[in-house]
Amino acid sequence: MEQQPLFIVSREDWSLHRKGYNDQARHQQRVREAIKNNLPDLVSDESIILSDGRRTVKVPIKSLDEAHFIYNYNKKQHVGQGDGDSQVGDVLGVDPQLSKKPGKGQDAGDQPGEDVFDTEISIDELxxxxxDEMELPNLEQKQKDQMQTTEIVFHDxxxxxxxxxxxxxxxxxENLRRNANEGKAGIGGISPDDLRYKTWTEIVKPQSNAVIFAILDVSGSMGxxxxxxxxxYFFWMSRFLRRKYEHxxxxxxxxxxxxxxxxxxxxxTRGESGGTICSSAYQRVLDIIEQRYPPALWNIYPFHFSDGDNLTSDNERCVRLIEKLMEVSNMFxxxxxxxxxxxxTLxxxxxxxxxKKFKFSIIKDKGEVYKALTHFFAKQPTT
Known part of the structure; x- marks a missing residue:
C-alpha cells in the first residue's frame, strides 16, 4: 500500500481568504492606537486606581468602515491630477461638498458624525x-544578585x-534538497525524514537588586x-516594578x-494633617539605607511627591540631605x-x-501622571 504524504503543499492563492484576518489585524491596530492615545486619561482613571486590579477598562474607538465607492449624488464630474510621484493613498482631488464637517462644540452641524464604540481591555493589556517603554534607569550590577529574568532562545x-x-x-x-537529489523539481511529498524541529534554552539573566523609596507628603496642605x-503615580509605579522585576x-x-x-x-488609604518638614522624610530614608540597604549591594531610587509647601527654614537642610541621598542612589x-x-517653596x-541624578516633574492635572511615569522611568538609549 502506497504511503500517503504527511504534508501537502497547496499552491492555491489564499489572498482572497485573508479578508477576515486583515480586518481583525486592522481592528487590533486601531485598538492599540486608541489605547496609546488614551493612556494619560486611563492612568488617572479613579475607578482603576481604587480597584483590585482585576477589572476591565473601556476605551473609545472610532468605527472601521470597509473601503468602498461612494455614489456621487450631485452628478458632477471631478478631476484629480498627481505630480508623477503619487503613492497609494495620496489625495488627488477634494469634493467641495465633503468640506462640510459634522457638528462639534456648541454649533449645530448638518453632517452625520463618526460612529464611536467602546472596547474593553483588561488591566494586564493596559x-x-x-x-513597554519603561525601565529602572541607571541600573547597575551589584555584588549580590537576586533579581532574575528568564529569556527563551531558539538556538538549534x-x-x-x-x-x-x-x-x-x-x-x-530539506524536502527541496531531497527532491533535487532524486532528480525531482520543486517541493512535494514531504516525508518524516524532511521534518526539522526547533529547540530552545531558557537563559536566566541575573539583575542587580533594587529598592525604591516611595515618599508621600500627607500634611494638611495636601488636598x-x-x-x-x-x-x-505610586499605584502604577508599584505595579510596574512588580511586573517587570521579580525581587x-x-x-x-x-x-x-x-x-x-x-x-x-x-x-x-491613610490620611494625615499638620505641617510639613520634608527633611524628616529624607533623613528617615538615609537611616533605613544605612540599616538595611548598603549601596554596594543595592540600586537605590527615592521618589518624593509633595505639593511643594514646606517650612521655609527647612529648605536648606532638604537640599543637603538630597545631596547625600544622591551620593548613594542611582537617581532621586x-x-x-x-x-x-x-x-x-521646595x-x-x-x-x-x-x-544629573536629580529629576523632577510638575503635575498640573491628572493626565500628567502618565508624563511623570514615562519621565522618571524612561528607557535609556542602547549604545
Missing part, C-alpha cells in the same frame, strides 16, 4: 502598553521534536487632588512634620502637584540642584 534545529515546534522553513528546504495624583523591594514613607515607614495599605525623583502653577530651592 499595563503591557504602558510599561533537530530531527526529532513535537509538532508545535516544527520549523517550516527548514522542513521545506484631595494632590493626594489622588500622588497615589496614582525589587518598595519601602513606603509617609511624612508631615515627622516621617515614618508605613505599610502599603496605610500608604494608599521629585514630583510636585501644582495645579495652579504657583511658586512653591521648587524654589530644588531648581538650583544641578546633579
Amino acid at each position: 499595563e503591557d502598553m504602558l510599561f 534545529i533537530r530531527k526529532k521534536g513535537i509538532m508545535s515546534n516544527i520549523d517550516k522553513k527548514r522542513t521545506l528546504l 484631595a487632588f494632590e493626594k489622588f495624583c500622588s497615589r496614582s 525589587v523591594e518598595i519601602v513606603y514613607i509617609a511624612h508631615h512634620t515627622e516621617a515614618k515607614e508605613v505599610t502599603e495599605e496605610e500608604f494608599f 525623583g521629585y514630583g510636585e502637584i501644582n495645579q495652579y502653577n504657583r511658586n512653591s 521648587m524654589s530651592a530644588y531648581k538650583h540642584i544641578s546633579n
Whole structure:
C-alpha cells in the first residue's frame, strides 16, 4: 500500500481568504492606537486606581468602515491630477461638498458624525502598553544578585521534536534538497525524514537588586487632588516594578512634620494633617539605607511627591540631605502637584540642584501622571 504524504503543499492563492484576518489585524491596530492615545486619561482613571486590579477598562474607538465607492449624488464630474510621484493613498482631488464637517462644540452641524464604540481591555493589556517603554534607569550590577529574568532562545534545529515546534522553513528546504537529489523539481511529498524541529534554552539573566523609596507628603496642605495624583503615580509605579522585576523591594514613607515607614495599605488609604518638614522624610530614608540597604549591594531610587509647601527654614537642610541621598542612589525623583502653577517653596530651592541624578516633574492635572511615569522611568538609549 502506497504511503500517503504527511504534508501537502497547496499552491492555491489564499489572498482572497485573508479578508477576515486583515480586518481583525486592522481592528487590533486601531485598538492599540486608541489605547496609546488614551493612556494619560486611563492612568488617572479613579475607578482603576481604587480597584483590585482585576477589572476591565473601556476605551473609545472610532468605527472601521470597509473601503468602498461612494455614489456621487450631485452628478458632477471631478478631476484629480498627481505630480508623477503619487503613492497609494495620496489625495488627488477634494469634493467641495465633503468640506462640510459634522457638528462639534456648541454649533449645530448638518453632517452625520463618526460612529464611536467602546472596547474593553483588561488591566494586564493596559499595563503591557504602558510599561513597554519603561525601565529602572541607571541600573547597575551589584555584588549580590537576586533579581532574575528568564529569556527563551531558539538556538538549534533537530530531527526529532513535537509538532508545535516544527520549523517550516527548514522542513521545506530539506524536502527541496531531497527532491533535487532524486532528480525531482520543486517541493512535494514531504516525508518524516524532511521534518526539522526547533529547540530552545531558557537563559536566566541575573539583575542587580533594587529598592525604591516611595515618599508621600500627607500634611494638611495636601488636598484631595494632590493626594489622588500622588497615589496614582505610586499605584502604577508599584505595579510596574512588580511586573517587570521579580525581587525589587518598595519601602513606603509617609511624612508631615515627622516621617515614618508605613505599610502599603496605610500608604494608599491613610490620611494625615499638620505641617510639613520634608527633611524628616529624607533623613528617615538615609537611616533605613544605612540599616538595611548598603549601596554596594543595592540600586537605590527615592521618589518624593509633595505639593511643594514646606517650612521655609527647612529648605536648606532638604537640599543637603538630597545631596547625600544622591551620593548613594542611582537617581532621586521629585514630583510636585501644582495645579495652579504657583511658586512653591521646595521648587524654589530644588531648581538650583544641578546633579544629573536629580529629576523632577510638575503635575498640573491628572493626565500628567502618565508624563511623570514615562519621565522618571524612561528607557535609556542602547549604545
